[in-house]
Amino acid sequence: MPKYRSLKDHVYDYIAQKIQDGTLLPNDKINEAEICKQLEISRTPTREALFQLTSDNLLDYLPRRGFTVKVFDAKEKYDYSRIIGTLDALAAVLAVDFLDANDLAALDALVVRMDRDIETMNFKGYHANQYEFHALYIRKSDNPVLIDMIASLKNSFVRQSYSSADKQRLTTVLREVNAEHRNILELLRLKDKPKLECALRHHWRIIDTEML
Structure with missing residues (x-):
């Protein structure tokens, strides 16, 4: 049986793929509004996905600056x-x-x-x-x-x-x-x-x- 994918999961996969394929580069800022528009999805699952990506070490989060693609030294x-x-x-x-x-x-x-x-x-x-x-x-x-x-x-x-x-x-x-x-x-x-x-x-x- 296929595993259920939530809206948060779809946003997560969308952003992760853009990081993986080089569309989003280290230190690039994530445009939350654009993601919501592209995926026709509300802000809540988008924010949930962004915080999950941060927890999984793909993004960094700074108050007032927002989310950026993680830079590895x-x-x-x-x-x-x-x-x-x-x-x-x-x-x-x-x-x-x-x-x-x-x-x-x-x-x-x-x-x-x-x-x-x-x-x-x-x-x-x-x-x-x-x-x-x-x-x-x-x-x-x-x-x-x-x-x-x-x-x-x-x-x-x-x-x-x-x-x-x-x-x-x-x-x-x-x-x-x-x-x-x-x-x-x-x-x-x-x-x-x-x-x-x-x-x-x-x-x-x-x-x-x-x-x-």
């Missing part, structure tokens, strides 16, 4: 990446015993697509494919609590766009990251849990905070 990025890396590594280790040949083939196809996205500088496509790469084995971990924790952390921290205007440098960084995806896939095939855990903890480090 280098230390916060580092801290988040370490936590996500630890949980992602745990999910991969748990998933090892549940992944089948079709799953491994799907992961391999995603790595190939990411190679193509990097070479064509299709960074939006790259992000979608790398998200699915990690999501596939996370889903196979068979641990709903862990899955929800990772999703919540990623929603508040991992964006669907890259802030860097240096496309050549970004391409170099993403090639390095996708080489790590290949290594992670090989360790999943080998069921080498200790090396897999180490590889994923390392993978989620912030390679270059100005690129992300």
Whole structure:
């Protein structure tokens, strides 16, 4: 049965998606009146959603200034990446015993697509494919609590766009990251849990905070 979505939930998803896809950038002010108009919704569920987004670390709230998209400094990025890396590594280790040949083939196809996205500088496509790469084995971990924790952390921290205007440098960084995806896939095939855990903890480090 589909989960019931309240008006607050719809506003939450609308704003969160705009943050994730880069329409709303760090420190941008949220226009409550415009959101109410766009969604044809009253102020009450909109305010409820904004406070929930603040609680979930996507927005900041200051009296008299209102709501703005949260800005993460280098230390916060580092801290988040370490936590996500630890949980992602745990999910991969748990998933090892549940992944089948079709799953491994799907992961391999995603790595190939990411190679193509990097070479064509299709960074939006790259992000979608790398998200699915990690999501596939996370889903196979068979641990709903862990899955929800990772999703919540990623929603508040991992964006669907890259802030860097240096496309050549970004391409170099993403090639390095996708080489790590290949290594992670090989360790999943080998069921080498200790090396897999180490590889994923390392993978989620912030390679270059100005690129992300």
